[in-house]
Amino acid sequence: MVRVDIETIVMAAGPVPSLIVLRERSSKSDSPAPLRSLSIQTGSFEAAAISRGIDSGRAERPITHDLLLDTVGALGAKLERIEIVRAEPPVFYATIVVLADGEERKIDARPSDAIALAVRSNAPMFVEDDIMNRLGTVSTRAEEVDDEQEFEKFDEFVHTLSPDDF
Numbered sequence: 826m827v828r829v830d831i832e833t834i835v836m837a838a839g840p841v842p843s844l845i846v847l848r849e850r851s852s853k854s855d856s857p858a859p860l861r862s863l864s865i866q867t868g869s870f871e872a873a874a875i876s877r878g879i880d881s882g883r884a885e886r887p888i889t890h891d892l893l894l895d896t897v898g899a900l901g902a903k904l905e906r907i908e909i910v911r912a913e914p915p916v917f918y919a920t921i922v923v924l925a926d927g928e929e930r931k932i933d934a935r936p937s938d939a940i941a942l943a944v945r946s947n948a949p950m951f952v953e954d955d956i957m958n959r960l961g962t963v964s965t966r967a968e969e970v971d972d973e974q975e976f977e978k979f980d981e982f983v984h985t986l987s988p989d990d991f
Contacts, residue, residue: 826908826951831940832862834876836869843872845940847909847952849961861961863952866915871937878944890941897923905929907939909952912960 832848845867849860874890883891897904902925911918919939921932934942943950952961 827861827954827957829863829950829952831875831879831944831950834872834879836872836876838869842866843869845872845875845937847950849957859963861957861963863909863957863961865909865917865936867937871935871941874941875937875944878941883945890938890945894942894946900925902926902930904942904946904948906949906951907934907943909936909939909950909956911953912956914960917956 828850829847830850832846833844835844835846837843843866845865846862847865848862851860874888877884877888878890887895894904902923905922905924908920908922909917910920917936919934919936921934921939921942923930923932940950942948
């Protein structure tokens with residue numbers, strides 16, 4: 826299993842899918858290999874639920890993901906981690922690992938729901954190494970990226986676009 830973090834969420838509208846990009850947390854310290862990323866397609870509502878969990882935490886009233894975490898807690902259990910365990914592109918399969926009564930219990934879930942729960946509970950996220958090897962890409966985001974420089978590159982790119990590009 827490879828520990829991952831959310832690198833970015835690309836929100837889309839209409840029939841175009843949104844993307845959740847997961848980036849390998851770190852490579853082995855002695856390995857010069859670049860970090861890998863994995864893109865998972867999801868719906869716009871699911872991407873918004875993940876983003877909301879990152880940005881603002883809980884809503885005034887519990888939404889479904891908050892309700893599930895409250896239920897898990899009320900039952901004396903804890904969300905230990907989430908795992909992306911299988912892929913048949915474009916479909917990915919996830920497991921929510923809950924610790925209850927000292928025992929790990931695995932629950933099948935959509936990756937978007939599992940990630941939304943993980944960001945709300947600060948649970949670690951993992952991807953099967955085989956999935957990362959087959960479907961991952963080399964992450965282009967270096968640790969020491971200059972945000973201002975990135976913004977300037979993006980701004981230059983946007984100015985080259987025309988309405989025909991859409």
